[in-house]
Amino acid sequence: xxxxxxxxxxxxxxxxxxxxxxxxxxxxxxxxxxxxxxxxxxxxxxxxxxxxxxxxxxxxxxxxxxxxxxxxxxxxxxxxxxxxxxxxxxxxxxxxxxxxxxxxxxxxxxxxxxxxxxxxxxxxxxxxxxxxxxxxxxxxxxxxxxxxxxxxxxxxxxxxxxxxxxxxxxxxxxxxxxxxxxxxxxxxxxxxxxxxxxxxxxxxxxxxxxxxxxxxxxxxxxxxxxxxxxxxxxxxxxxxxxxxxxxxxxxxxxxxxxxxxxxxxxxxxxxxx
Numbered sequence: 001x002x003x004x005x006x007x008x009x010x011x012x013x014x015x016x017x018x019x020x021x022x023x024x025x026x027x028x029x030x031x032x033x034x035x036x037x038x039x040x041x042x043x044x045x046x047x048x049x050x051x052x053x054x055x056x057x058x059x060x061x062x063x064x065x066x067x068x069x070x071x072x073x074x075x076x077x078x079x080x081x082x083x084x085x086x087x088x089x090x091x092x093x094x095x096x097x098x099x100x101x102x103x104x105x106x107x108x109x110x111x112x113x114x115x116x117x118x119x120x121x122x123x124x125x126x127x128x129x130x131x132x133x134x135x136x137x138x139x140x141x142x143x144x145x146x147x148x149x150x151x152x153x154x155x156x157x158x159x160x161x162x163x164x165x166x167x168x169x170x171x172x173x174x175x176x177x178x179x180x181x182x183x184x185x186x187x188x189x190x191x192x193x194x195x196x197x198x199x200x201x202x203x204x205x206x207x208x209x210x211x212x213x214x215x216x217x218x219x220x221x222x223x224x225x226x227x228x229x230x231x232x233x234x235x236x237x238x239x240x241x242x243x244x245x246x247x248x249x250x251x252x253x254x255x256x257x258x259x260x261x262x263x264x265x266x267x268x269x270x271x272x273x
Contacts, residue, residue: 004038022052061093066260071134071253076262077126079240083117085110099128105135115139124245124262134253141250148249151207152264154242154271156235157226158203163194166220170213179233180215182223189213191220199272242271
């Protein structure tokens with residue numbers, strides 16, 4: 001049996017991918033010797049010892065709560081905060097760490113309470129589930145596109161049309177696989193936008209995504225030659241990415257349709273020249 005398979009089987013509190021990283025960090029010994037290859041083939045008589053990094057203590061850390069009941073919790077995620085870790089132990093506070101204190105959903109994973117996500121550089125409304133039953137209903141709405149999301153953004157440029165719908169497919173960029181582009185053979189992607197107001201060279205816009213493709217809003221705005229201010233990938237760097245999840249309309253357990261809002265950060269208005 002491979003070493004990573006063995007550790008994941010006998011210490012299931014961590015996933016196999018996490019154990020692979022722990023092994024590479026030198027946290028696992030075989031017969032008293034550190035082994036750093038997850039593919040190491042164990043013999044029948046081999047003795048395995050583990051010393052995984054201790055989980056950081058985030059007691060006292062919190063996030064701004066917009067709404068909370070017995071089934072859901074809604075927060076205003078600050079810019080710079082991860083929604084959740086990517087599998088390995090990280091020593092920074094995430095939304096998932098906050099949700100872990102109040103949920104019974106996915107508590108044995110790195111995504112307790114998580115139903116959807118916002119990128120680290122995006123601020124705004126994020127909803128979490130407190131129970132598996134609530135998670136099922138919320139996730140279904142996201143999958144069926146029954147959730148209405150509204151974003152606010154400052155664009156580096158002013159769109160030619162004050163309001164429009166961008167219906168252009170998006171695909172992965174083969175020359176830079178971690179990025180995306182408008183691509184004829186990509187997945188369908190639709191974004192509505194409305195210019196709220198503008199200065200001389202920048203505009204504050206409302207963005208209404210109908211689909212939820214990776215980097216969709218950023219790619220569509222860049223395609224118009226008006227990238228989101230602070231977009232280091234598709235535009236130019238600034239003190240932050242000026243993209244904010246302003247509101248989320250969704251049906252919560254019990255059948256009530258709710259609209260949750262996170263106030264526009266003050267720096268958005270100040271960014272208009």
